[in-house]
Amino acid sequence: YIPGTVTAQTPNQQKVSLQTTTEYPKDGEIHIEVTPDQTENFTIRFRIPEWSSNTTVTINGEGISNVTPGCYLAITRDWKQGDTIDIKLDMRTRIIENQAGQKTEAGEYQALIRGPILLARDARFQDGSVLEGGMIKTDQDGYAVVTPSDVQTFPNHMEFVVETQSGAKYRMTDYASAGSTWTEESQYASWLTTGKEITPPLESDKEYVIYCVDKNRTVTMDQDTGNAFLSDSISVEQASPEQTWILEQQNGY
Numbered sequence: 001y002i003p004g005t006v007t008a009q010t011p012n013q014q015k016v017s018l019q020t021t022t023e024y025p026k027d028g029e030i031h032i033e034v035t036p037d038q039t040e041n042f043t044i045r046f047r048i049p050e051w052s053s054n055t056t057v058t059i060n061g062e063g064i065s066n067v068t069p070g071c072y073l074a075i076t077r078d079w080k081q082g083d084t085i086d087i088k089l090d091m092r093t094r095i096i097e098n099q100a101g102q103k104t105e106a107g108e109y110q111a112l113i114r115g116p117i118l119l120a121r122d123a124r125f126q127d128g129s130v131l132e133g134g135m136i137k138t139d140q141d142g143y144a145v146v147t148p149s150d151v152q153t154f155p156n157h158m159e160f161v162v163e164t165q166s167g168a169k170y171r172m173t174d175y176a177s178a179g180s181t182w183t184e185e186s187q188y189a190s191w192l193t194t195g196k197e198i199t200p201p202l203e204s205d206k207e208y209v210i211y212c213v214d215k216n217r218t219v220t221m222d223q224d225t226g227n228a229f230l231s232d233s234i235s236v237e238q239a240s241p242e243q244t245w246i247l248e249q250q251n252g253y
Contacts, residue, residue: 001024003020003021004019006018010036011040012040015036015037018032018033020032021033026148026158027091028087028089029089031086032086033082034079034083035081036079039079039081040079041076041077042076042079044075045074046072046087047072047073048067048068049069050069051069051090051115052069054092057085057087060084061084092114094112094143095112095136095138095142096110097109098110108194109191109193110136110192110193111191112133112190112192117175118175119160119174120173120175120189122173123187123188125153125171127171128170130189131192133192134168134192134197135164135198136164136165145163146161148160155180156174156178156180157174158173158174159172165197166197178190
């Protein structure tokens with residue numbers, strides 16, 4: 001599915017052209033206009049990728065049923081000039097985990113694939129270790145929460161923002177664009193570690209409070225003076241295994 005026009009012969013040896021308009025694989029919307037020299041009954045087959053679990057196909061605005069992933073959709077009808085086919089592929093981002101029993105010293109790994117495109121972290125984004133994937137946020141169907149970026153950080157074909165369960169975000173690009181400087185500047189990775197959460201970045205327009213929990217006692221920071229306020233006697237000079245220090249956004253984590 002690429003933009004352009006293809007001309008072929010029908011079973012009756014007349015000419016038919018199929019003009020495709022699409023930005024696939026940036027998105028999954030494909031528009032095809034069929035133009036035969038004369039109206040004729042013949043079959044056109046459309047490839048439905050195996051990964052596209054929820055594909056919609058319409059002919060002149062009318063929905064087609066029995067669309068099966070991993071198969072060709074055969075449509076036989078009297079095709080006439082001006083007939084249109086619209087295909088919408090399922091471009092949700094899938095999380096692929098390394099095979100069972102293949103755990104490495106670094107732990108488990110995961111990769112993100114959006115439609116047919118493998119994604120990669122790249123050091124040029126300057127948003128953390130390219131090896132860390134964290135606990136990726138998913139929707140109700142188990143797909144990763146990934147949105148197209150509204151900016152282009154460096155020359156690439158595609159750029160996306162990935163969310164984690166803690167609220168942290170990092171950017172990924174298509175694999176073909178990753179590592180394109182061939183230097184350490186663009187170190188990249190597609191297999192990312194999982195199981196370790198990524199700390200959310202601080203935001204300049206938010207207020208935060210830092211406090212410590214030590215055997216059910218807490219110490220907080222006075223917002224006006226910047227001094228520690230002790231709810232009970234806690235040593236702030238020496239940390240201990242019983243102390244947990246928490247940085248929390250004022251209106252929620």
